[in-house]
Amino acid sequence: MPREFDRGYYRQPYRSLVSDYPDESVYPLDSFRVEWGAVFHRGRLDGSARVLIIGQDPATHETIARRILVGEAGQRVQGLLARLGIDRSYVFINAFLYSVFGQGGGARHIDDDAITRYRNRWINAIVADQSIEAIITLGQLADTAYQQWRATPKGAVNTAAYRTVRHRTYPESASRSGTITKAAAFAKLCESWNEALEVLHPLITPDTPVPLRRYGTTITKSDLSPIPERDLPPGLPSWMCALDAWALRTGDSKQLKRATITVTVPRAARTWPILPG
């Protein structure tokens, strides 16, 4: 049975965007994992996207699958899109091409001119090429990226609806700082996502109409949606779209940990005859 796959960057203007992009002369190595390469997008680049989501930066799973927001965080956002009735007409980009390294690296460089200029080229390409009805940003840095774009002539005249929601990793990061419990942080996340749902649900043309269904006070496994296979390059195993984690930074020292990613086929996908010993 034919499977859909992401055809990638063969069309203009995306072809040019991925053949000439900022390197470590723009993204400093003390703040970005430039050594793992750039990860550009996930979703439609064929003119059919109606929702643009701007995230922050690629993480471990994204580095291997070479598409952004495929790990658990991406699956949370995929769940948000499902509640908007959007199961294919979306496109994701990130504020940063490379994974942020260390504390504060993202905040320090979100205003950098060359980073912003390249990102604005992507946003302009997407809104010119596709009929974007709504833009959603995930977290503060992505919101800043959006505001920077709105301050440009092309951004200023854009009429897409806009909401920013708390970053999908907010509960983990906020509770780590100790000022809020994880449960309370999840409730705040859900509140912000519910508010976006209420504003955008009536405005977006759905792929599959669904009644408005609010989040509770936390995100559970059942609120995650797997990444559609059609979002990945061809030939990738289907566990790379599924809910189990499969990529991890490993290494015994900080230096080696920065240099290493270990990919492990999830237990559920180890369907080969068991190997003893």
Next chain:
Amino acid sequence: MPREFDRGYYRQPYRSLVSDYPDESVYPLDSFRVEWGAVFHRGRLDGSARVLIIGQDPATHETIARRILVGEAGQRVQGLLARLGIDRSYVFINAFLYSVFGQGGGARHIDDDAITRYRNRWINAIVADQSIEAIITLGQLADTAYQQWRATPKGAVNTAAYRTVRHRTYPESASRSGTITKAAAFAKLCESWNEALEVLHPLITPDTPVPLRRYGTTITKSDLSPIPERDLPPGLPSWMCALDAWALRTGDSKQLKRATITVTVPRAARTWPILPG
């Protein structure tokens, strides 16, 4: 500065070939690492290829880069192409879509009907779409794959020159079996590659004309050629094309080793500020 990248499988017939390909119902899990997905090709699919190389099966580096023959073995063949004056007008496919697992798995299944039929679709697509002047197979199983294709009506009428050479991993595998020293095995490999060079050098239209330059009695680092960046999907770090190894199967048990690949940025590419501790 713009970088070239592989645009992938957006054209027909390749688009159909990578959206409908054999899975574990055709490639048995006891003989193939189907769980890591299929890796289809490397090189030109735009009509410009003049040399088709058929290898055996994808290995560890190939599984991560999602293009075949990018590890050291591929760099040896890249060196052979360079001696033919071919630095871009080539395309590689493998006899098998998935990595062979265990001893003899490849030999057991090289004749399988569904595996052969799908492979022949690729060969037919390439020779119909591109002006292939020569076909080179790497090792016995690839030679068998070629002969199977020649036994079909479309294969029988094809006029491309043909040579088979010893598999690029022959020195390691032959010397492990103990019947030949590694040095003698390397000499045999070089002899077979020299014979192919002599036959094909005058027949192939080069990208960059070069005088015929034979191999010595072994393959050294200087006989390897790095993989051109244009053969990889966009955004991949350039060390994935370079000569240092960067992917390894790890894991403490056979079961875990089958489930795990560790990717490590080579030392030379760790250009970030050193991280103590």
